[in-house]
Amino acid sequence: MIIERLREYVAAETPTGDAAALNAFADRLADRYGELGGTVRREPSPTGDHLVADFPGRGPRAADAPLLFLAHHDTVWPIGQLENAMPWREADGIIHGPGVFDMKGGLVILETALERVADRDHRPVRVVVVADEEIGSPSARALVTAASAGVYAAFGLEPPHPNGDLKTSRWGSTRVRIEVTGREAHAALDPASGISAIDELVDQLIAVRQLIAGYDNVLCNVGTITGGGRTNVVPGSAAADIGFRFVDPETERAVLDAVAGLTAVRSGAELEVRVMSNRPAWQPSGATDALLAEVAAAGRSVGQDVGGAAASGAADTNLTGWLGVPTLDGLGPVGKGAHAVHEQVIAATLAERVDLVAAIIRSL
Structure with a gap:
C-alpha cells in the first residue's frame, strides 16, 4: 500500500511554480488528511497553495503541545520528466522516479504513520505542507513561523543522511x-x-x-x-x-x-x-540534542538505532531550529540522488520510517 501510494503521488508531477499542478495535488492531500481526522485549511499563494492540517490528540496527552511536521509537495522536476527521462521503476529493492526521495516519499510516510496512530494515545499533530520549498519557501516563511508557535518539537520529512541518520542542524x-x-x-x-x-x-x-x-x-x-x-x-x-x-x-x-x-x-x-x-542557519543546540535522545528512545521501541548529524543542505526546518524550537529533520526514506536523474529510495526504508514516525507520535 505504501509503494502504491508513492507511485500515485509521483505520477502527479508538481514542479515549483506550477500552481495548477500543485493545487490539484493539494486537493488530494487535503482529502487524505481529512479522511485521517485532520482539520485542513489552505493558505493561498499565487504559485501554489500551502496546506495546514491539525490532528487532535487522544487520551491523557490530548491537550498537550502539538508536534509539528514540515513537508512540501513541490519538486524540482518539470512536467514530462516522468515520461521522458525518469520513468517510475522498481528493481532490486530500489524505487526510481522524480520526487520519490525529495520528498513524496516523506509525504507518504507521514500519512501512513498518522493512519497507524489513529486509535492510540498521542499529542496533537500539526502538519504544514509548503508549495515552494524548493526555491526557499519565499511565500511560506510567515506560515511556518506561525505554525511553530507553542509546539513541543518540529520534524522535517526531508531525506536523511545516506546512512539514515537524522539531521540535527543545517547551514x-x-x-x-x-x-x-x-x-x-x-x-x-x-x-x-x-x-x-x-x-x-x-x-x-x-x-x-x-x-x-x-x-x-x-x-x-x-x-x-x-x-x-x-x-x-x-x-x-x-x-x-x-x-x-x-x-x-x-x-x-x-x-x-x-x-x-x-x-x-x-x-x-x-x-x-x-x-x-x-x-537562517540552524545551529546545534542542547534542545535538539535532548529531542534526538527522545527520538532515539522511540526508535529503540521499534527495533531501530537512530543517530543524528549536521547537514549542509537547507529546508524549512532551518526556520524552526533558528527560532529555538527543538527540531530534527530527515524522517524521509533512505536513498540518494536528490535533484538528480538517478533519484531513488530504498523501498524497505519506507515501512521502517513509518514505524519510526508512528513511534515518535505515540511516545513523545
Whole structure:
C-alpha cells in the first residue's frame, strides 16, 4: 500500500511554480488528511497553495503541545520528466522516479504513520505542507513561523543522511538576485554610447567571488545568468541568481551586507541587489540534542538505532531550529540522488520510517 501510494503521488508531477499542478495535488492531500481526522485549511499563494492540517490528540496527552511536521509537495522536476527521462521503476529493492526521495516519499510516510496512530494515545499533530520549498519557501516563511508557535518539537520529512541518520542542524541558505541595467546601442556603429549590462554583471560576479574568498565555510553558486539578445546590440539588461550557504549567522550577515553594498563599475550602469529567499542557519543546540535522545528512545521501541548529524543542505526546518524550537529533520526514506536523474529510495526504508514516525507520535 505504501509503494502504491508513492507511485500515485509521483505520477502527479508538481514542479515549483506550477500552481495548477500543485493545487490539484493539494486537493488530494487535503482529502487524505481529512479522511485521517485532520482539520485542513489552505493558505493561498499565487504559485501554489500551502496546506495546514491539525490532528487532535487522544487520551491523557490530548491537550498537550502539538508536534509539528514540515513537508512540501513541490519538486524540482518539470512536467514530462516522468515520461521522458525518469520513468517510475522498481528493481532490486530500489524505487526510481522524480520526487520519490525529495520528498513524496516523506509525504507518504507521514500519512501512513498518522493512519497507524489513529486509535492510540498521542499529542496533537500539526502538519504544514509548503508549495515552494524548493526555491526557499519565499511565500511560506510567515506560515511556518506561525505554525511553530507553542509546539513541543518540529520534524522535517526531508531525506536523511545516506546512512539514515537524522539531521540535527543545517547551514543557512539565501538566494540573491543581481540585476544590471545598462544602455543599448549598435555594437559596431556606436558601441561607445552603450553600456554593457553583461560586462557589468560579469565584473560584479567576480567581485562576489573575491568577497567570498575572504571567508571560511561559505558556499556560493551562480545558478542562473540571463541577459542581452543579439550579438550586434550592446546588452541593456542582465541578471544573475546566486545561492549562498552559511554556517553561522554572523558570517551570513557580513556577506549579505557586503553583497548588498555592491556598486556599479561603469558610469551610467544601474545595479539592484535583492534577496529572493532566506533561511537562517540552524545551529546545534542542547534542545535538539535532548529531542534526538527522545527520538532515539522511540526508535529503540521499534527495533531501530537512530543517530543524528549536521547537514549542509537547507529546508524549512532551518526556520524552526533558528527560532529555538527543538527540531530534527530527515524522517524521509533512505536513498540518494536528490535533484538528480538517478533519484531513488530504498523501498524497505519506507515501512521502517513509518514505524519510526508512528513511534515518535505515540511516545513523545
